[in-house]
Amino acid sequence: MEIKRIESMEQVKQLTISPERKFYSATHEEILGGATTDVYFVKTLEILDHLKLGETPVVAEIFPRREGLLAGVQEVINLFSGRDVSIWSLPEGSSFKAKEVVMRLEGPYNQLGLYETALLGILASSSGWATAARAAKKAAGQKPVYCFGARHVHPAVAPVMERAALVGGADGASCILGAKLAGKEPVGTVPHAVFLIVGDTVKVARTYDEIMPPDALRLVLVDTFKDEAEEALRVAEALGKSLHGIRLDTPSERGGVTPELVKEVRSRLDMAGYHHVKIFVSGGLYPEKIEALAVAGADAFGVGSFISGAPPIDMTMDLKVVGGQAVAKRGRIPGITPNDRLQKVL
Structure with missing residues (x-):
């Protein structure tokens, strides 16, 4: 339900939550209406309005606390679209250094101040x-x-996370909406559940091959019931040339996927003549492990919690120009910080 833009504490008080609401995540309308802002920005607007200063022109700069790669620019553009606000930004997907200005906003304070919480988040x-x-x-x-x-975060933000991963260089994403928002098709095979229900890996593999569309890669889990190398050979024999690859997702209770396991499965597949079969690895992966498994012979990687559990990169927004005058709080340099990498985006 669309809500009116919140500009006073009275509107905050009047905002009620329907008892029929099913989820705690904010709707697009609530974000645009200011309902996800920190309440002190509403108080700020009310004070400035009382003093007839709400339309004071300002320039605000955003900088990160540590280095990283910028994502979320398009959502910020959408947040301010239709408002009297101009934005300069590093292009989405750009690397940045700690304290580098990654975005600059200019406009009346009452057009951008309410959204500081949302844009920083x-x-x-x-x-x-x-x-x-x-x-x-x-x-x-x-x-x-x-x-x-996607399974490691709230479903309301799973598509945001997976789209950000694609901006960061991931080659695909399993969350349907996340992939679609990035202009891609979702990727993934099938979970252990189907093997446990059917009771046989080869039967699942043959059924998958029979009913899935031609563009769906024939990639089969091989760690549900038997030794991974043995199961990989059974699946390879059953599907032959149509098998694109096998997936190793051995749980930590069995030692996880190790370089030694990858080497053995690769060797046994090659010895049996299945050189075309790729090895896809997933389960608790992080950069050092990915690197070791790649050297051992793994061909592709499914990464979950390392990406979804990544800590946010703290962003700070400072007013640097107010009413045409250079300003800054103590400890910061007044005035616009030069950065020729910024581009006009709105």
Whole structure:
């Protein structure tokens, strides 16, 4: 339900929550209406309005506390679209240094102040996820990395996270909406559940091959029932040339996926003539492990919690010009901070 833009404490008090509301996540209308802002920005607007200063022109700059990769720019643009606000930003997907100005906003304070909480949160979370995805991709080298992190975060932000991972360099994402928002198709095979229900890996593999569309890669889990190498050979024999690859997702209770396991499975597949079968690895992956598994012979990686659990990169917004005069709080330099990498985006 669309709500009126919140500009006073009376509106805050009048905001009621329907008892029929099913989820605690904010709607697009609530974000645009200011309902996700910190309440002190509403108090600020009310004070400035009382003093007839709400339309004071300001320039605000945003900088990060640590280096990383910028994501979330498009959502910030959408947040301010239609308002009297101009934005300059590093392009989405750009690397940045700690304390570098990554975005500059200019306009009347009452057009941008209410959204400081939202825009900082958008950039902080998205940049944290994108930065983690970049680290995973760097460790994998030329081999593909897919984001499987949707199950580790609230469903309301899962698409945001997976889109940020794609900005960071991930080659694909399993969350349907996350992939679609980035202009891609979702990727993934099937979970252990189907094997446990059917009771036989080969039967599942053959059924998958029979009913899935031609563009769905024939990639089969091989760690549900038997030794991974043995099961990989059974599946390879059953599907032959149509088998694209096998997936190793051995749980930590069995030692997880190790370089030694990857080497053995690769060797046994090659010895049996299945050189075309790729090895896809998932389960508790992080850059150092990805690098070791890539050297051992893994061909692709599904990364979940390393990306989804990445900490946000703290972002700070400072007013640097007020009413045409250079200003800054103590400890900061007044006036616009030069950065020729910024581009006009709104």
